[in-house]
Amino acid sequence: MKVGFLCAIIVLLHCHLILALSSQDAVLVVGATGGTGKQVLNGLVQSGLKPKNLRVLSRDASKLKFLEEQGFGTVKADLNDCDSLANALNGCSGCYLHSTVGDTKELDSNEVLAARKLATAMSLRETPMHVVYNSAVGEESLIGSRKQQKRAVEDLFENDFPSIDFTSLRSNFFMDPLWKKYTRPAILAGKFTFCVPPDTPIHLTAVADMGFLAGKCLQSIKTTKNRTINVSGDVLTPVEIAAAFAKCQGTPCQHSKGTTMAIMSRLFFKSLWEEIVFLRKTRITTDIDDLKQEFGKVTSFEEFLDNSGWADTSRTYEDLSR
Template structure:
């Protein structure tokens, strides 16, 4: 029987990229690929991309069990809110009732004994997956390259960050999705695995220098104190409890108190069969595919 795979947050950055990487498998009939859709607009977006949407809303628990019917493997992605805890529980309860076998979970990189909420919540979800008896693959990416690009494309003369001069490690959404796709494609090969995902460690000042070299323009690093992050997140509309936890973790990095903040791992190439994306190639790729849209234009 064909394996059925469900990707939550299928129209988000990581979920969308994972769906695209699995599209060929679905077309070849090696798996049935379902994309979770919270709204009619999301469902239409998935259909236009050639995917099969299923109604799925963490805040409407009655939608979860029908969406998971016959599903073998789930890619569990939650939003940036403290509700990630109850959302994950709802999904896992429904997945258990539906007979789902394997959960691939998108978490965050930190030591197992981390005291910081942003990371600890993800690890609570990991432990719950394990204690409920699912096969599992835990993905633990560190800083997303894409977040830096999102700010740069609107203000291409600067990069703003809150970690000071600390060396931190980075990974692209492309590589995260590629590892996720492999775990969803061949769950038996990746069950019981925890994959830290970070491919290059640089201070943000060196990243700004790379942007300057590649774009042949002056791109400055404008560091801001970690204490400024929480007000910024709240102005952007982030849920306050999660925002406070995230800001606490970034402050610990700025102070040099977060183990693994600059750790690098060489596990992506063996999993996906190609070298990981480093910063220079990431910038070149994005310049070719994601046009700059400076504010005021």
């Protein structure tokens, strides 16, 4: 009887230990329930992290239900609510911070404040955290208001919260927005409007690669903490991008410099104009071969088009998040 009781205690302690280790391995994922959230989560899983150990945060329970059905861990929390953040962080050893605000046309100035509240909640924990942040490349003289906010978040973690191990992944021009309704129909019809000179090299980044590299960094804290890593999977000129579209969709596609669009952007769409100016003038480069050697892979533009099903004309941007 005593032996049986002792065995039962040992089994319970063993199970508790397994659960504790599993809990410690949890990764909080912030800002990945929007349009490109699926690509982020796919990248994290491809890096070797298990869906059940990815704790996706959202204050909208309806968004979490679908993820739970897919096997992902979830937590309902608000970045403005310190108590809910403490609960969300409980048992997590790392965090991928994709965004603290939504992808809106008008700049959401709450990004830095929300990041500060999250960092504050992290700093109150007894166990250390490793944060990987989705930032963006850019010379200080060229970055616009959106990238300035990202720099402010970087500065926040690096200077105000030095106890938090921090890695900044700086993306280049994202491939995924080329799927949006104001770009995709025209491209399928044969016109790729991009307001930079045709021979300008553009560094391209797949959103999924941000998740993939974040996962690799979270599993390799000794070699990736306190680093800034530029992320790109391809470098193509606008003419070469148009050629890649043509090859994938099986119909002609030509680059158009979009002079009228550039004028309209300069007059009425500040954020878009800032990005156009940056792409025209930046001299920042990313060593893609080094990324492949260290992390295993990044996604070329041709691979992105194939993986996302670009040639299927019935598919929309919304399909990428389903």
